[in-house]
Amino acid sequence: MDQAGPPRLSCDAGRVTGLYLTGVRPWGGELSDVEIRDGRIAAVTAAGGPAPEGVPLLAGEGxxxxxxxxxxxxxxxxxxxxxPWRPNDSPGGVWANMLHDRAHWRDGGPPMAERSTHMLGLLIAHGVTRVRGYAQVDADCELERLEAVVAAREAHAGRADVEIIAFPQAGLLREPGVPSLMEAALRAGAGVMGGIDPCGVDGDPVRHLDIVFDLADRYGVPVDVHLHEPGELGLFSLGLIIERTRALDLRGRVTISHAFTLAHTPPPRLDEVLAEMAELDISVATVAPPGRNTLPLTRLTEAGLRVGLGDDGQRDYWSPYGNADLLDRTWQLAFTNGFRNDHLVEHALAVGTWGGATVLDPSLPRLRGVDDRPGLAVGDPAELVLLDGEAPAAAVQDRLPHRTVVHAGRVVAHDLALV
Incomplete structure (x- = not known):
């Protein structure tokens, strides 16, 4: 793959708090210059105007x-x-795959901290600067995998903002001591309390969710629940989550990951559930699954939900898929939703960029509809990526490597390599 070389900066952008982008097209619009000060967008003007003195210039190249x-x-x-490539022999199913991963994850070669650090670096190099990542906590690994993810976060502290979810992949109740381990994880660097399939994994949804929400409430952290459960079973678990969100007033602090049940629920019941979620500002994280689990993306957005996109596991002991490129996953989000028109493909890009930012920070203005293109106004965080493409929809289709990534107003990656 040809590399375009380092970004053309007029001085060392890594040592100052400002940056001036020349000749860029915000969301594919007119050529503009963008001034960044103190980690935020300070001005957006027509291209070709006078640049401020003492601020490094980055040529946007259109x-x-x-x-x-x-x-x-x-x-x-x-x-x-x-x-090295390892032929995938995962058995399928959440519990069977968890056991398969448990049998092999220590045999992967380099230490887990090294693998996690490499993985996070790849995400950043491809254009990610905001991450909510899982760290498995269970009776087998205890806090070992959490410590690896904490090390990865520290290694890339200047390149991305990373939230860590303490994640009970094997459930909270099937093995002794897991709730105490989860509490220890929240004291050791995790900032989000995780849960998983309260019925399907633990078989005791009330006790499972009581533990999840009690720890979240006591430690003042958000909740993120993996919910693969389909149909009525998933709706039952979702109802219990809604009940606890309301009781503890965790408005804006709860995320449902996967939420496959929303793909299986027809209207008008779906509209009722989405209205309840919107009332409590419960957000959704999807990994753009194919087939019957594809979420109705436009319905979620139009209902007022915050929706973000994720990469899930990346070429691991569960699945051979994944390349740490969220632009690829954005293409998958558009494809699985059957989007063909440019404005809908661009909506998938808005979800993969700004939509996820609002999941992490509910104070940010959420997407107002399928035609909303936020995140590039004066005052917005300078979390940016420059992409090749005639239009945003073309960038999603072509997924070209010439990218420049800006975090907190500093260039942190260029052409798929960390700076």
Whole structure:
């Protein structure tokens, strides 16, 4: 793959708090110059105007400017990217795959901290600067995998903002001591309390969710629940989550990951459930699954829900898929939803970039509809990525490597390599 070389900066952008982008096209619009000060967009003007003195210049070369990608569902401790190819022999199913991973994850070669750090670096190099990543906590690994993800976060502290979810992949009740381990994880670097399939994994949804929400409430952290459960079973678990969100007033602090039940629920029941979720500001994280589990993306957005996109596991002991490129996953989101028109493909890009940012920070203005293109206004965080493409929809289809990634107003990656 040809590399375009380092970004053309007039001085060392890594040592200042400002940056001036020349000749970029915000969301594919007119050529503009963008001034960044103190990690935020300070001005957007017509291209060719006078540049401020003492601020490094970055030549935009007419490329698209969009918000950087936000990966809101990625297993940073579940990857073989960068390692020799291993034929996939995962058995299928949540519990069987969990046991398969448990039998092999220590045999992956480099230490888990090294693998997680490499994985996070790849995400950043491809355009991600905001991450919500899982760290598995169970009776087998205890806090070992959490410690690896914490190390990865520290290694890339200047390149991305990373939230870590303490994730009970094997449930909270099937093995002794797991709730105490989860509490220890919240004291050791995790900032989000995780849960998984309260009925399907633990078989005791009330007790499972009581533990999840009690720890979240006591430690003042958000909740993120993996909910693969389909149909009526998933609706039952979702109802219990809604009940606890309301009782503890965790409005804006709860995310449902996968939420496959929303793909199986027809209207008008779906509209009722989405209205309840919107009332309590419960967000959704999807990994763009194919087939019957594809979420009705436009319905979620139009109902007022915050929706973000994630990469899930990346070429691990569960699945051979994944390349740490959320632009690829954005293509998958558009494809699985059957989007063909440009404005809908661009909506998938808005979800993969700004939509995920609102999942992580509910104070940010959410997507107002399928035609909303936020994130590039004066005052918005300078979390940005420059992409090649005639239009945003073309960038999603072509997924070209010439990218420049900006975090907190600093260039942190260029042409798929960390700076």
């Amino acid at each position: 490329r698209l400017l969009v918000p950087s990608f936000s990966d809101v569902h990625v297993h940073l401790d579940s990857t073989r990217l960068g390692l």
